[in-house]
Amino acid sequence: MPGPAPDERPHPEGRRNLEGNRIDPVVEASHDTRRAVISALVEDEPGVLARVSGLVSRRQFNIESLTVGPTTVEGHSRITMVVEETDPGIDQIEKQTAKLKPVISVGEVSGNAITSELVLLKVEGDEPDKVHAVTEMYDGTALDADPETITVQLTGDESKIDDALDAFSQFGIIEIARTGQTALAQGNVPTAPGEKPGTAGEPTTPTTE
Structure with missing residues (x-):
């Protein structure tokens, strides 16, 4: 059929949201970015770090660093992400990470981490x-x-x-x-949602709030 060549056709800009719809870059730009520290408690399963980092990269979030290490509970690890994102972006990182099966709990570290x-x-x-x-x-x-x-x-x-x-x-x-x-939260504040500092207690079921 007649029409413009593929490289002559207009291409949509911006990334997609969770529903697969493209985000208007003008609307997205209305939110200022900020740095956030996100802590996730995960089960020690093969490939869990790759799954978390893969999710972040697929969504094109601006991640500055990512670390992982054991916690006080055997079989659990803590993943710490530092991201530079808008508030909606930070919220989506938390929600999407929480949906991954090995993730027990995830949330932004509150206060001055x-x-x-x-x-x-x-x-x-x-x-x-x-x-x-x-x-x-x-x-x-x-x-x-x-x-x-x-x-x-x-x-x-x-x-x-x-x-x-x-x-x-x-x-x-x-x-x-x-x-x-x-990172860890200051004082007796939980670093990840549901975590109980000082008692080695961590949530045993996924937290998606």
């Missing part, structure tokens, strides 16, 4: 005394040193890590590895 990450960086070893001085300034640890390179370990919140990396840049950073942030 206590966050930390681990960083390994390798710098040139031309000025070892200065490198060690900066390492001590940021409570780091020198893990390895030879005439050419020095490898340092740092831990702390994002602001501290960024400041430290700026300080180490004067020596020439050769390689760097960052774990991404992990």
Whole structure:
């Protein structure tokens, strides 16, 4: 049938919502993005991390980091995601993650989350005394040193890590590895919905609220 070629036809813009309908980019832009820390308790099943990260990537959400590790309950792990999204986007991440079978509970960490990450960086070893001085300034640890390179370990919140990396840049950073942030809620506030801090208690059935 006559008509424009495929590459000449108009193409819709924006991503799709949960119902499969495309989101108007103008409407979506009306919401400001913000950073959120989302904590998910999951059952230790093969591929659970891939399922969570795959869901986030398919929905084209802006994820900054993702970490996973064991909890106080055997057979459970905690996944921590840091995302830069609109409020509707953050809400959809929580709802869609909660629908995954291995997910026990998921929610944004309320209040001022206590966050930390681990960083390994390798710098040139031309000025070892200065490198060690900066390492001590940021409570780091020198893990390895030879005439050419020095490898340092740092831990702390994002602001501290960024400041430290700026300080180490004067020596020439050769390689760097960052774990991404992990987080817990302050005080006796649950980090994930239904979790009971201080008692090693975690919800045993999926929470979708």
